[in-house]
Amino acid sequence: MGxxxxxxKRRSVRNFESQEIPEDVIExxxxxxxxxxxxGNIQPLSIILVREPERRAELADIVGGQPWVKNAPLSMIFxxxxxxxxxxxxxxxxxxxxxxxxxHFLIAYADIMCSAQNVxxxxxxxxxxxxxxxxxxxxxxxxxxxxxxxxYVVPMMVLSLGYPRSVPKNVPKLERAAVVHREKYRVxxxxxxxxxxxxxxxxxxxxxxxxxxxxxxxxxEADKQQRESWADSVKEEMKKLEIKSNAEFLFKLRYPTDQMxxxxxxxxxxxxxxxxxxx
Ligand SMILES: Cc1cc2nc3c(=O)[nH]c(=O)nc-3n(C[C@H](O)[C@H](O)[C@H](O)COP(=O)(O)O)c2cc1C
Numbered sequence: 001m002g003x004x005x006x007x008x009k010r011r012s013v014r015n016f017e018s019q020e021i022p023e024d025v026i027e028x029x030x031x032x033x034x035x036x037x038x039x040g041n042i043q044p045l046s047i048i049l050v051r052e053p054e055r056r057a058e059l060a061d062i063v064g065g066q067p068w069v070k071n072a073p074l075s076m077i078f079x080x081x082x083x084x085x086x087x088x089x090x091x092x093x094x095x096x097x098x099x100x101x102x103x104h105f106l107i108a109y110a111d112i113m114c115s116a117q118n119v120x121x122x123x124x125x126x127x128x129x130x131x132x133x134x135x136x137x138x139x140x141x142x143x144x145x146x147x148x149x150x151x152y153v154v155p156m157m158v159l160s161l162g163y164p165r166s167v168p169k170n171v172p173k174l175e176r177a178a179v180v181h182r183e184k185y186r187v188x189x190x191x192x193x194x195x196x197x198x199x200x201x202x203x204x205x206x207x208x209x210x211x212x213x214x215x216x217x218x219x220x221e222a223d224k225q226q227r228e229s230w231a232d233s234v235k236e237e238m239k240k241l242e243i244k245s246n247a248e249f250l251f252k253l254r255y256p257t258d259q260m261x262x263x264x265x266x267x268x269x270x271x272x273x274x275x276x277x278x279x
Pocket of ligand 1: 010011012014066131132133134135168171218
C-alpha cells in the first residue's frame with residue numbers, strides 16, 4: 001500500500017487482539033519516533049513502553065477508564081523531557097530553562113507529536129492499529145507518580161497499539177475545500193460554516209446508534225468492551241440538555257465548554273508540580 005492510501009485508510013483502532021507485538025517491531029517503532037523532526041534537533045523526548053497487564057490496567061484507569069488502553073498489548077507514553085537536557089547543560093556549566101520558556105515547551109510538544117505520528121504511520125504499515133489517548137494530560141500528577149517520572153518531565157500523550165480486531169468505518173471529516181485556503185485566509189459566512197459541519201456530521205435526527213457510530217465511536221466501543229451503558233447515559237444526557245445540533249452535542253455534552261476552561265487550574269497545577277512555570 002502506498003503512503004497516501006495508508007494515510008487515507010488509517011483509523012483510530014480501539015479493539016485489539018491480545019497478540020503481543022514482537023520486540024523487534026517495537027524497536028522499529030521507537031526508531032521511527034526517534035528519527036522524527038525536532039526543533040533545533042534538541043529531542044526533548046522520552047517514551048515509556050507499557051506492556052505488563054497490571055500496569056496497562058493502571059494506565060487505563062489513570063486516563064479515565066478507557067478499556068482499550070488495558071486491552072492494547074502496548075502503550076507508549078510520550079513525554080516532554082527537559083530533565084535530561086537540564087542535567088546535560090548543568091554538567092557543562094550551562095543552564096537550560098525549558099521549564100520556564102513557553103517557546104521551548106510548545107516546540108517540544110510539536111516535537112513529541114511528530115514522533116508519535118511517525119509511530120502511527122509505521123505501525124499502520126506493519127499491520128498494527130493505534131489510538132492516541134490525550135486524557136493523560138488530565139491525570140498528569142498520578143501518571144508521573146505511578147511511572148516514577150522525575151521533575152521537568154511531563155507525560156503529554158499516550159499511544160495505545162496492537163493488532164486490530166476491528167476498525168471503525170465511518171469517521172466523518174471536513175471536506176477538503178473547508179480546510180484549504182489559497183494564498184490567504186478565506187473568511188466563510190456563518191451559513192457556509194454551518195453547512196460545512198452539517199456535511200461533516202450529518203443529521204442528528206438519525207437513530208442514536210447511527211449517530212454515535214459517526215460522531216462518538218468511543219461510547220459504542222466502550223459499551224462493547226466493558227458492557228457498561230455509557231451510550232445509554234449519553235442518550236439520557238442528550239435528552240436532559242435538549243441537544244438539537246452537532247455543535248451542542250460537542251460543546252455542551254462531550255466537551256462542556258465551561259468545564260474545559262475550568263480544567264486550566266488543574267493543568268497549571270500539574271505543570272507546576274512537575275517544575276514547569278511560564279508565568
Ligand atoms: C490529540 C488526540 C487525543 C485523543 N485522545 C483520545 C482519547 O483520549 N481516547 C480515544 O479513544 N481517542 C482519542 N483520540 C482519537 C480521536 O478520537 C480520533 O482521532 C478521532 O475520533 C478521529 O478518528 P480517526 O483517528 O479514525 O480519524 C485522540 C486523538 C488525538 C489526535
